[in-house]
Amino acid sequence: MEKKYIDEIEKEMKLANEGLPEHERKFFSDARPSRIEPLNKHLENFVNWARSKSLWILAFGTGCGSTELRPLMTARFDISRYGISGRPTPRQASVFVIGGYASMKTIKRIVRSYEQMQGPKYVIALGSCTINGGMYYDSYNTINRIDYYIPVDIYIAGCMPRPEALIAGFEELKAKIRKGECDGMNKYADNFDWYKENQKKIIKDWNMPDYNW
Amino acid sequence: MENLIKKLEQMVDVKSFVKKREDLYFLTAREEQIIVLLAYLKEKEGFNHLAFLQAVDYIEDNKFMLTYMLYNLDKKMNLGINVFIDREKASMTSIHSLWHHAWQYQRELHELFGIDFPGSPRVKESFVLEGWDEMPPMRRDFDTLEYVERTFYPRPGRSTNDPKDYMKEKKYKNFVDSPKLRR
C-alpha cells in the first residue's frame, strides 16, 4: 500500500474521495449524504411507530461488548419478541450496536458500514469504552469518544452491560424514535465536514483491501 | 538437567544458569551461537516446541533482551534462553528455518519493537497496526498517554485516583508530619 496519497490529501476537502488518485476514486462515493426531512405530522408519527417496532441490528460484533449479544438471541432473553433480529449486511439493518472499544482498524470498518446503511439509521453505543475510553483510555490503538466519528443516539454504560440492560436500552431507543428525536442521520449530513475531519485525523490509510474485480 | 548444561558448556558459551521452579530453567546465550544452540536442543535433546520469542526493552543499558522459550515433551521441562542485542542497530539472526511458525513472532517484533530479522519471510507485513507512522510503539521511550491526548479527543471530566494521593487524602492526612508511620 503506497503512502503517496497521504501527501495529496488536503485539509479543506469537501467530498469523500477528493484528492485520491484516479484508480481509487471509484471506491468512494462522490455524493455527500443528504438530509431526510420528516413528513407531515400524523404520517411521521405512524411511520416512527412502525420503525420502532421492527429494528433490525447489524450482526457485526465490533468489540468485547458483543459477547452479550448472543445470549440475547436465545430463549431466555428472547429478543425476537421485540421485533429485533440480527442481519448480516448493512443494507438490511437499521440499528448499529457498537460493542465496546473501537480500534483503528475497526473504526474504519464501522464508518464504512455506517455510511452504507440506508436511512433512517440509529446507533447504540455499548459499554463505557465508547463514552470516555474506559480502561483503555491511554491505549494508542483505541479511540476515546465515538461520537466524534459517528453520531450516537443511546449510550449504555457498564462493563459489560447485562442483557437486561441492553433490552432497557432498546426500550429507550424505541421511546426516543416515537418522539421523533432520533436524528443521527441528519446530524451526520449537516456536520459532514467535521465528522470527516475527525475521521481522517486518525484513519491514515483509506485504501480498501484490494480486490481484483 | 545438569548433564545437559555440562554438554552445552563444552559446545557454546552459555552463562548464568538459573533454576526458577522445578520445571523452568533460564540460560543466557550469545547472539552468534543461537542457531547452533537451538538446532542442537531441537534435534538432539528433544526441545522441539517453541512456545514464544519475545523482547524486553532495557533502555537504561541500551540493550534489548530476547527470550526464546522451549519445551521438552518427554522430560516435561521448560527452558528459556536470553540473548542480549544492541538497541541502536537492533537485528538478530532469523530462525525461520528451524520452525515453520517462527516468522510470526519475528513479524510482531519487527512491527512493535523495530528489531530487524534479515532473511525471514514475511517480516515486513503489518501485524496489528494499519497506517502507523510513528516510532515502534512498544519501545519504552514511546509515551502512549501523550500520543493519546494529541490524537484522540479525551472526554473532559475524567479524574484519576493515584493511590498515593488517595491514601494521603483519606487516611494519612498528616502523613508528611507524622514521624511514627514508616514510609
Place this chain on the structure above:
Amino acid sequence: MIKNSESKYKDFVADRSKYPQEENGKPVIDLSSHKYTKIWQGPQHPGVTGNMSVELIVTGDEIVDAKTRVGYLHRGFEKLMERRRYIQCFPIVCRICVPEPDTNEYCVSAAMEDLAGIEIPEKAKWLRTLNLEMSRLANFLMWIGGQAGSLGMGAISQWTMAMRDYWLDLFEELTGGRVYHMYMIPGGVRKDLPDGFEEKARELIIRTRDLLYDIERVFFNNSIVKSRLIGLGIITPEMVAEYGIVGPNARACGVENDIRINNPYVKYAELNVKMITATEGDAYARAKVRYREMHQTLDLITEIFDKMPAGGEIQAKLPNVLHWKIPAGQTYVKAESTRGEHGFYMVSDGTKYPRRVFARGASYTHSISVLEKLAVNISISDLAALMVSVHSCPPEIER
C-alpha cells in the same frame, strides 16, 4: 473432490491436480489472468471465532491461497501494563481472552506470586481449580454451538448458549460478574463459596449432562456433519512440533500434550485427570476430543466438590498492594485453557511497575500458520467450519 468415474459426463475434467500450476510445491498465481479471484472474508465472524479476516485467492469455489489478517482487536495491553502498578494490572488482564477470562487471571496472579515468593493456602487452590474448570466448560459450550452454527445447525447454538447462561448465573453468585470475574487475586481468591452453591451446581451438572447426550445424538450421529467434517483439515503428528500446535488440536493426532497432567499446577495432581486423545487428526476427531473433555470437566467438578475441605483461609498475607515492590526476575506460568497452553511471561525489575508482561495466547499459531496451511484446496463454504475447528480466538493473538 468430485468423484466422477460413473457419471454420464465423461468429458468433464474433474481432475483438480492440473491447476493451479505449481512450482516448488507452491502455486503460481497470476491475478491478471482471470483464472483467479481475490476476495476477502472480512471481520464479521462466522461461528464464534472473533474479529479476524482471511484474504483468499480462489478459483471457482476452491481456495488456492489464504492469508490471515488480525489486528481488529488490538488494544496494546502490554504497553498499558507498563504504566500500571502490579495490582492495577490485575483488573484489565481478564479482557485479553473474551470468551474465557479466568485463565488470564490465574496466570497473572500465579506469575506475581512466583516472582514474589508467596504461597497461597489450600482452600484457595481448590477454589481456583473449581473456577478454572467452570470457565473451561462455559467456553466449550460456546464452542460447540459455534461449530454447529458454522455448518448451518443453529439449533444447537441456541441450546448451548442457554445452558451457558445458567453457568454464568452460578458465576455471578460466586464472584459478582457474569462474564468478567476478577476473582483470583494475587494471594488467593476473593470470596468463599456462598450457601446453597453446591446443590445448585450439582443439579446443573445433571442438566448439562443430559444436554450433552442430546448433542451427541443430533450432532455426532448426523450423516451431514460426518460427511462435511471427516477429512477436513487433517493435522499430522509431525506438524505438531513444526507449527507449535497445542491443546485439543494436538491431542486429536495422538500427541499427549496436556499441562494438567504433565506439569500440574493448582490441585490437579490430586484429581483424576485422564489424557484424551484420538488418532485421525481431522475436524471430526477434534470435535470428539472436545466433547469427551466436556464430560471429563463435569466429572472433575463433581470430584472437586467431593474432595474440597469445608473451611480454611482463602487469602495469603500480602504487603500493602498499592506500594508492592516485587524483586527482579523473570518467570513463565502456563495453564491449560480450552485452546491449549496459555502462558504469561513476566519480567520484573524491583520497582513498583512491571517491566514486561507478555501473554502467549494459545491460538497464536493456530489461526495464522496452521490455518493458512490447512485452508488450501478446500471449498469456501468449509472455511468457516475449519476456522472454528482449530478454535481460533483473535483477542488473545493480538492482545
